[in-house]
Amino acid sequence: MIAVTGVPRRRDAMRIVMVAPPWYDVPPRGYGGIESMLAELVAGLSRRGHDITLIGAGRAGTSARFLATYAEPPSERIGEPMPEVLHAAKAYALAVDVDADIVHDHSLAGPLSAAARAVPTLVTCHGEVNGELGEYYRALGPAVSTVAISEAQRRLAPDLTWAGVVHNAVETESFPFGERKEDWVLWLGRLNEDKGAHLAIDAARAAGRRILLAGKLTEQAEHDYFEREVRPRLGPDAEYLGQADASRKRELLAAARCLLFPIRWEEPFGMVMIEAMACGTPVVALNRGAVPEVVVDGVTGFVRNEVEELPEAVEAAGALDPRACRFHVAENFDVEVMTAGYERVYRRVITTSAEPEEGTRDLALPVT
Incomplete structure (x- = not known):
């Protein structure tokens, strides 16, 4: 395994195998929230002197040693089971030859092989866990x-084998700060009904504001929703x-009056919210999922219970201080914060052989 060039290996360094989903490169060239988070985590851990092997699809885009399951990510086949299963099988075979202390799996099917390996497996739950x-x-x-x-995600399934809570993060300095x-x-995301693009248009129009929408539109369900509602x-x-x-996204986020985030499901995080605030752009969102953990109501945006309350919040967002938005992300959702959180979880899991203990809540990162 290799570390970042010029970063000496720590005496207490861990050997970590990171398994990505198969659908996009790491980092992604366009859409890909999990892949963006993974790229940041790999960079942060490497800076701390840990040995990282990344197993994924496509090109090598990080400082970690890279092992590919697909030469090109099968993005056009999202929703089909075989690419996911084949990726998991190849990832398991590749990991067998890696001397590791822990496997951190972000894929769906990959954890099925966890019981067959000697080292512990940690899974970050990126989806809705109450189903x-x-x-x-x-x-x-x-x-x-x-x-x-x-x-919010953990509360939906308190009986799972939780080892802790670690919020997603961004490299704050990689996002341009826009004070004016x-x-x-702006609405930015995946063209899925749960993401509420149509509600964002209605709210902006009711507020008398122009809205720009940018998002992934590739799957049939996304096209159906777009044609029906958007x-x-x-x-x-x-x-x-x-x-x-990535470049265009940053331009849009830095320039927008606010980001509209009218989600219609219990979204476990929402990367675009911290990306917006890192640019100094407040977030106007519905009170679902992790929104109240991420947005400080009245400081870095507005959290509202009803769709009808969004237009007034859009107008009020113009009075919020962009510097407060940026500071909030730097203090709570920067890569260094996330990396420190995962270090603690890794050590706990390795020490206890993947058995969660009483009091694991002390691994949770501060919310505000």
């Missing part, structure tokens, strides 16, 4: 330890820009 995903992790039993990405905002608002709402004051790459 079939939670049942899946329960069925895996003590073979895996789980990490929640928010307290333009007069339009396209009929587009017009001079509501424009869909297509999918934004």
